[in-house]
Amino acid sequence: MSILLHTWNTPNGRKISVALEELNLPYTVRTVNIQKGEQFAPEFLRISPNNKIPAIVDPDGPDGQPISVFESGAILLYLGEKTGRFLPAGLRERIPVLEWLMWQMGGFGPMPGQVHHFRMLESETDRRYGLKRYSEETYRLYGVLDRRLTHVEFVAGELSVADFAILGWAWRHERHQVSLTQFPNVRRWYETLWARPGVQRGFAVKLDDEA
Incomplete structure (x- = not known):
């Protein structure tokens, strides 16, 4: 199952697309046009309460249950934990x-x-x-x-x-x-x-x- 990446063409957005490609994780992109205020849409605020991109929804989260993650740093740590790559265990x-x-x-x-x-x-x-x-x-x-x-x-x-x-x-x-x-x-x-x-x-x- 693909991770859904809510994002826009910004430095923080690019962090996550690079990480997903480096990790070879399947994902799909849903653009959030921040120039048109789409980051304030209620459905986006449910997964990113700070109304900022990027945010992800992983249908195969911990224990096989879906999970959403907002804030680019938190997303990177989550992806590192999920895959065991680019984030040392020690x-x-x-x-x-x-x-x-x-x-x-x-x-x-x-x-x-x-x-x-x-x-x-x-x-x-x-x-x-x-x-x-x-x-x-x-x-x-x-x-x-x-x-x-x-x-x-x-x-x-x-x-x-x-x-x-x-x-x-x-x-x-x-x-x-x-x-x-x-x-x-x-x-x-x-x-x-x-x-x-x-x-x-x-x-x-x-x-x-x-x-």
């Missing part, structure tokens, strides 16, 4: 995966997202203030990631759901006005992931209503 090995997943959820997402927001403002004064504030923090976070990747191939050592989470946002580095040439270890990691067929398939999946 606590010591799992800790860096959780650390870097939380790092992405708490910083490398919200901060670049603010850069997106302020770039769109019409007021030059508001735009200048916001871009300075959030661009500086975004650069700092890219630097944190670059230093980490000096010592390891993937953020938690082995390939994990944390890489998929971070990749969803690094995918938008041009919108962040960040050149990966300034962060050579991030660029190496990024190119390594993009060479993976599962990642390529995950980003090729149509996640919006455009032809």
